[in-house]
Amino acid sequence: MHDPRPDKPYIEFQGVTKSFGSRTVLDDVSFDVLPGETVCILGRSGVGKSVSLHHIMGFLKPDSGRVIVAYEDVTDYSEQEMERIRKKVTMVFQNGALFDSLTVGENVAFPLRERAELSEDEIFQIVEGLLEMVGVREMRDLLPSDLSTGMKRSVAIARALAAQPEAVLYDEPTTMVDPLQAQLLGDLIAKLKLQLKLTSVVVTHDMRLAKKLADRIVFLHQAKVLFFGTPWEMEQSKEEVVREFLTLDSYGPGDIGGTWASPFPGRPRPPLRDAT
Secondary structure: OOOOOOOOOOEEEEEEEEEEOOEEEEEEEEEEEOOOOEEEEEOOOOOOHHHHHHHHHOOOOOOEEEEEEOOEEOOOOOHHHHHHHOOOEEEEOOOOOOOOOOOHHHHHHHHHHHHOOOOHHHHHHHHHHHHHHHOOHHHOOOOHHHOOHHHHHHHHHHHHHHOOOOEEEEEOOOOOOOHHHHHHHHHHHHHHHHHHOOEEEEEOOOHHHHHHHOOEEEEEEOOEEEEEEOHHHHHHOOOHHHHHHHHHOOOOHHHHOOOOOOOOOOOOOOOOOOOO
16 A cells, blocks of 8 residues: 655665676666656666666665665565565566467466456456556457567556556666557556556656656666756756757757646646756
């Protein structure tokens, strides 16, 4: 259950540093994700975006600093303790990580059957509803090999939701898909945020996706947090690398100049603050 205090982070990095050999991929990284919030982690390839997700899931441990997940300090948790956390926080991998020998429906049903609490009829109804929600119900009986990359990611999202998580992590959800599928996946993640109030972390290099989804953005550069704030604050940032990223992301003057429209009805555009 989510903590009722919206000001207490559901996920938090406190001065996290991680190196592989002589290469530092995270250098004193700090940011937080509030319950129900979507935070996008942006940056070029190789700056530690996916490594951040692996720390949240407990697949990696920091060399220094603390990692808070589901309101708990998980930095020193054992694998057994992390298994409990992973029932609350799930991850949608780039490749979908679907079981090749199971149909779409069986993949989505897998976490439901693991819980051993539901009848087969109840599982069928839940799977139908989830596949309908992500737009692939007609593909229920197909194998993953029959699906496009984008469709595999939609199925992976449905399977993640079957676990009834409090938070979902997305690793480059629009990489290696065509522009139409990228737009559909972005719309789907936005719809899930609105309908299910899930806490989300989205790793991406796609500024267009970040503008669609993010309440706040973490911009990583050379293993450090160069910017952390709202999309509007990012547009106002004076950091040269951030400005270059925005420019190279192929936005016209109207897109960056303050015409951002919220994809969530009723959420007002916040006042601009000085970017840091």
